[in-house]
Amino acid sequence: MTSFDEPLHGGPDARGAAPHDFSTNANACGPCPSALAALQKADARRYPDPRYTALCEGLACFHGVDAERIVIAASASEFIGRITAAVAQQGGRGVWMPPHSYGDYQRTAGAWGFEPAPAAGADLAWCCDPSSPFGQAQNGLQALIDAPLPSKGTCVLDLAYEPLRLEGSLGLSPVQKDRVWQLWTPNKALGLTGIRAAYAIAPRDAGAMIARLGRLAPSWPLGAHGVALLTAWTGAEAQDWLRHSLDTLRAWKREQEALCAALGWTCLPSVANYFCARPDVPYAPRAAALRDAGIQLRDTRSFGLPDHVRLGVLPPASQSALQRAWPAARP
Known part of the structure; x- marks a missing residue:
């Protein structure tokens, strides 16, 4: 079986939804x-x-x-x-x-x-x-x-x-x-x-x-x-709500990119409500400990992009959770 025989996606796993799920690109201001x-x-x-x-x-x-x-x-x-x-x-x-x-x-x-x-x-x-x-x-x-x-x-x-x-x-x-x-x-x-x-x-x-x-x-x-x-x-109503949500997402994104940079990650440019980053150390060995802490990121190997993760933009409370969990998740 190749990596493309079974679809790989972000979002809930067998344990359900992570409290701080950066692995999907849904509008974090939602639901509309x-x-x-x-x-x-x-x-x-x-x-x-x-x-x-x-x-x-x-x-x-x-x-x-x-x-x-x-x-x-x-x-x-x-x-x-x-x-x-x-x-x-x-x-x-x-x-x-x-x-x-x-x-x-x-x-x-x-x-x-x-x-x-x-x-x-x-x-x-x-x-x-x-x-x-x-x-x-x-x-x-x-x-x-x-x-x-x-x-x-x-x-x-x-x-x-x-x-x-x-x-x-x-x-x-x-x-x-x-x-x-x-x-x-x-x-x-x-x-x-x-x-x-x-x-x-x-x-x-x-x-x-x-x-x-x-x-x-x-x-x-x-x-x-x-x-x-x-x-x-x-x-x-939905279109007005969406337009206002984009302003919030822009502010959250600036904060999240600054957080990743402070963690020693290299963020790639993006024009959307998500971006890719290369962590200071590999993500895979820390994935289980992060999941236990309620954090889920999207490993980008299935996109043909090793050594990176993709992060949807989330509110400040979730960003703070990532800031605490990443250093503590050493394998």
Whole structure:
């Protein structure tokens, strides 16, 4: 079994959630009150509309696109699996992704027999901005999108962390966005990662792929709570709350980076609510003691980045817990 046969993620383990969980990138200001209220009011007694008509219209209005371009998904990972399968059905076998990226891209591509290919010749290309695990703008993104793909080539831009961008903006024009599949997963931004729900915006003139993805989709990929989350996401209350939360996250991030530097860690640059750092000593030998102290970090070896950890930005109380626990966790 390779490291990509079994998915590796941050978040709760067999012991449950760590009290100070730096291993996920959820909005630590959450949960968003209006989204939480919508979840509490969701009618779980009934199936949702299997076509998600109102939801697709609301998402389309929010993004200023036609509703026919919205593809509902059970989660980002489900969409990754489904669009990889769709490209494979068309005969695609070459895949490109950034050297350090979300493991499900490579894991799913490997399951379908894809082989690495240059970006310009790939049947399936993965982009992510802000990137994971670094939280940085993806180098060369505009050039990659502007370069012609094979006739049936598919480029997916993972925008999971775009709502949590703390600096700058996505450097793409509307025309460039219309050339790629835009994958959105608002549960992180709303601080409600336990609700699995996602959607993609198809490129213009992608009707054939939209139809193929529809044939590959399970019935009702979203339940009532997923519909409630995505509906609340587009509302003014949720968007206002998110904008205010970013100010808090910026302040917490400055404090957390200063703490890591004081511990002797080397922090890598980031524009999002998380960043990577190289600790002064290896993390793995201290991981068990830190977990006992209620601290969990994200080892980045599964991203192809050894000797580093990724930290989501957490409130000052959690930062103080890390400050106390790290020196005491000597193996």
